[in-house]
Amino acid sequence: xxxxxxxxxxxxxxxxxxxxxxxxxxxxxxxxxxxxxxxxxxxxxxxxxxxxxxxxxxxxxxxxxxxxxxxxxxxxxxxxxxxxxxxxxxxxxxxxxxxxxxxxxxxxxxxxxx
Amino acid sequence: xxxxxxxxxxxxxxxxxxxxxxxxxxxxxxxxxxxxxxxxxxxxxxxxxxxxxxxxxxxxxxxxxxxxxxxxxxxxxxxxxxxxxxxxxxxxxxxxxxxxxxxxxxxxxxxxxx
Numbered sequence: 001x002x003x004x005x006x007x008x009x010x011x012x013x014x015x016x017x018x019x020x021x022x023x024x025x026x027x028x029x030x031x032x033x034x035x036x037x038x039x040x041x042x043x044x045x046x047x048x049x050x051x052x053x054x055x056x057x058x059x060x061x062x063x064x065x066x067x068x069x070x071x072x073x074x075x076x077x078x079x080x081x082x083x084x085x086x087x088x089x090x091x092x093x094x095x096x097x098x099x100x101x102x103x104x105x106x107x108x109x110x111x112x113x114x
Numbered sequence: 115x116x117x118x119x120x121x122x123x124x125x126x127x128x129x130x131x132x133x134x135x136x137x138x139x140x141x142x143x144x145x146x147x148x149x150x151x152x153x154x155x156x157x158x159x160x161x162x163x164x165x166x167x168x169x170x171x172x173x174x175x176x177x178x179x180x181x182x183x184x185x186x187x188x189x190x191x192x193x194x195x196x197x198x199x200x201x202x203x204x205x206x207x208x209x210x211x212x213x214x215x216x217x218x219x220x221x222x223x224x225x226x227x228x
Binding site: 033035037039043044045046047050089091099100101102104106107 | 202
């Protein structure tokens with residue numbers, strides 16, 4: 001069965017702290033895709049990153065970085081020097097090559113306090 | 115120049131009524147989706163259409179009927195609304211087959227059934 005687990009329900013940090021959001025996935029497919037989406041308080045879902053299963057390179061985009069490790073089936077997301085505007089619910093998602101549907105984790109609510 | 119748009123943004127209605135939500139995308143994508151986000155923020159796919167053909171139909175009550183008049187539009191009609199239908203409904207679109215296929219979401223329609 002395919003599954004995405006985001007064990008951290010809520011994280012609270014003070015501005016400028018670094019924070020890592022965990023994502024663990026389960027699939028038996030050899031080809032799959034992993035995603036992170038951000039849902040700010042305004043409610044929309046904003047695409048952040050996509051990673052293919054055959055590309056284990058980590059990625060950095062400004063203050064955001066992602067660590068993909070197939071050996072532990074994890075795709076963790078780190079925000080460096082967090083800002084209040086980073087406060088949102090973050091979703092990790094999985095899509096198998098054999099299906100169009102996204103399987104979402106339950107989300108992690110991040111609160112960045114000034 | 116909104117990529118994926120939904121109308122209405124908010125919908126408040128009485129139990130037993132029939133209502134529709136409309137979705138349009140101007141990204142030139144071939145595939146569109148409906149996802150439901152419940153009160154605990156859990157996101158789950160409901161339907162997907164590819165070039166007007168239904169390709170995903172999850173376990174959804176048959177009171178929900180999607181309709182795709184063309185590949186840029188995907189509407190969701192709900193009959194005999196129930197309290198449990200209260201949720202946020204997100205439309206999304208993508209162009210599968212591309213190496214960087216990604217689903218882009220609309221702003222959501224917040225449905226409240228009284």
